[in-house]
Structures are given as C-alpha cells and as structure tokens.
Amino acid sequence: MKVCVPTKDENGLDGLVEQHFGKAPTYTILDTESKAVSVIPNTSEHMGGVGLPPEYLHEQGVDVMLCAGLGFKAVQLFEHFGIEVFVGAGGTAKDTFTAWEAGKLQKASADNSCAEHGHQH
Secondary structure (H helix, E strand, C coil), rough: EEEEECCCCHHHCCCCCCCHHHHEEEEEEEEEECEEEEEEEECCCHHCCCHHHHHHHHHHHCCCCEEECCHHHHHHHHCCCHHHHHHHHCEEEHHHHHHCCCCCCCCCCCCCCCHHHHHCC
C-alpha cells in the first residue's frame, strides 16, 4: 500500500507537512510493504502543471492520503479515484505516518472537512 503526505520539502520522512495539500511543493510516499520512501514533485495544476492533485496521486499509485485538512469537494475527488483520506496530519511526514499507523488520524468526511476549502456558504 502506498501512503502519501503533502510536504514542504524533499527531506523524505523528515519533511514537514504542508497544510494545503494541493499547493504542497512535494509529496512524500511510503510503501508500507517494502518500507521504501519516495518524494515526488507536485506537478498538478495548482503548481502550474496539469490535472488535479487527486488524479495525479492516483496515477502515482497512492492508496491513502494523509493531510492536515481539506474541503469536502477534495474528499469526494480523492474517493472518486479510490484514495482513502485521513485528516489531522502535522509535524513531519514520519510523525504523520506513525500517527496514522496508530489510528490517531480521522477518516475524512463531510463532518470534519474544512468549510473554507469547500467554498460552502
């Protein structure tokens, strides 16, 4: 399984979590089976490229996204691509992976999505 965290840099497990997943400069991906860690650049349209982050991460084989928070529309897009989303990420990528493995992050839903990201009125 590939688990992804939006990060501010290319420091792998020591990379700091980016609070806005779509504008993260990089994504740090942990393969839970091989324990391999990779850092990929964000080439989505949010960073001047093509495609939305959920689509881009789906193409990279990501199964789970761990982020600080996100809007409900983004939650729905990730679900459309078969990617589970958990919120509550913080600190470093390693901190976030550890919290997720310990069951400390919440599965993203309409109830815990960020209203400011969902453009709700």
